[in-house]
Amino acid sequence: MKTVFSPRHRGHADQLELVAGAIVPGFELVSRAEYVSAQVQAVGLGPIIPPDEHDLASAHRVHRSDYLNFLPTIWSRWTAEGRNGTALPFTWPTRGLRGDVLPEFIDGLLGYYSFDAGCGIVEGSWDAIKSSHDVALTAAALVHAGERAAFALCRPPGHHAGAGFMGGYCYINNAAVAAQWLRDNGAKRVSILDVDYHHGNGTQEIFYARGDVQVINLHADPMQEYPYFLGHADERGLGEGEGYNLNYPMRFGTDWARWSQSLDDACAQLADYAPDVVVISLGVDTFEKDPISKFKLKTEDFPKIGERIARLGLPTLFVMEGGYAVAEIGTNAVGVLTGFEG
Ligand code: Q9C
Numbered sequence: 318m319k320t321v322f323s324p325r326h327r328g329h330a331d332q333l334e335l336v337a338g339a340i341v342p343g344f345e346l347v348s349r350a351e352y353v354s355a356q357v358q359a360v361g362l363g364p365i366i367p368p369d370e371h372d373l374a375s376a377h378r379v380h381r382s383d384y385l386n387f388l389p390t391i392w393s394r395w396t397a398e399g400r401n402g403t404a405l406p407f408t409w410p411t412r413g414l415r416g417d418v419l420p421e422f423i424d425g426l427l428g429y430y431s432f433d434a435g436c437g438i439v440e441g442s443w444d445a446i447k448s449s450h451d452v453a454l455t456a457a458a459l460v461h462a463g464e465r466a467a468f469a470l471c472r473p474p475g476h477h478a479g480a481g482f483m484g485g486y487c488y489i490n491n492a493a494v495a496a497q498w499l500r501d502n503g504a505k506r507v508s509i510l511d512v513d514y515h516h517g518n519g520t521q522e523i524f525y526a527r528g529d530v531q532v533i534n535l536h537a538d539p540m541q542e543y544p545y546f547l548g549h550a551d552e553r554g555l556g557e558g559e560g561y562n563l564n565y566p567m568r569f570g571t572d573w574a575r576w577s578q579s580l581d582d583a584c585a586q587l588a589d590y591a592p593d594v595v596v597i598s599l600g601v602d603t604f605e606k607d608p609i610s611k612f613k614l615k616t617e618d619f620p621k622i623g624e625r626i627a628r629l630g631l632p633t634l635f636v637m638e639g640g641y642a643v644a645e646i647g648t649n650a651v652g653v654l655t656g657f658e659g
């Protein structure tokens with residue numbers, strides 16, 4: 318299959334994040350995407366092509382316009398206050414505070430448009446965010462044009478980004494925008510299957526009241542793990558979306574034997590929905606050596622994920638999400654893709 322990849326992700330670099338009471342170098346490293354790209358070449362998965370420029374029309378259909386308009390302005394607002402380094406929020410509109418009045422000052426705006434301090438912004442961030450969006454849509458267009466599958470090597474990732482906020486290293490929800498674009502270009506139903514270790518809270522929120530996009534998440538139980546405040550099994554969709562959101566929370570220590578049972582069940586539900594196309598939110602932070610995660614999948618398990626997805630027999634768009642064991646991220650992510658190809 319073809320891989321779509323942009324070197325413009327490299328400008329999103331050296332971001333700091335808040336971990337266990339300290340501001341530290343972020344886990345979402347430039348080298349992540351470089352290792353995956355190198356492994357695509359090493360195994361001869363297929364050509365690596367650059368993205369086409371896409372407008373933000375489909376993005377505006379899944380994100381709030383005020384949020385999308387804010388994102389490219391963050392760095393200039395930050396530096397206008399004489400600051401450098403990483404732009405980060407430190408206060409958020411939780412219960413008991415006004416969520417309906419937009420502050421004017423950058424610190425208030427950063428908090429208003431985020432749900433954690435996991436989304437640092439540096440000078441090159443917006444260009445990287447936009448390139449990641451373009452990567453997802455270029456790969457979606459390949460599948461739309463008849464390719465059985467395509468790989469969007471997105472960086473930064475997207476699945477924690479909601480309609481109006483960033484969080485968890487995610488700014489634009491690349492998988493959601495791609496799913497919307499596929500709907501806008503002829504697909505009647507789209508399924509998003511999210512296999513990242515963390516619950517894709519943004520994707521769930523965006524499609525929660527819609528029946529035309531099925532969202533299925535396999536993830537660490539939010540009782541134990543980030544993002545903590547969404548991803549429980551009783552979240553099944555709302556209104557027309559009732560029954561089209563499915564969550565498979567799993568406990569710390571989950572291994573292939575348990576995880577693959579959830580995958581099998583999820584694939585059966587997906588097949589029942591009979592979508593025209595499948596979008597896989599491909600995180601490989603389920604790996605046993607991932608530095609921020611607590612599942613136990615082994616390198617040999619990742620090709621089996623791809624094999625199971627291939628058995629659905631549907632056009633498939635893979636969108637890169639998380640995975641922080643940088644030395645193994647290429648082997649594991651590309652392992653899913655070679656497993657898919659058989
Ligand atoms: N010790 C994705 O995998 N930070 N995002 C957790 C860090 C949030 C992960 C605390 C992790 C977000 C796309």
Ligand code: ZN
Nearest residue numbers: 513514515639
């Ligand atoms: Zn993750």
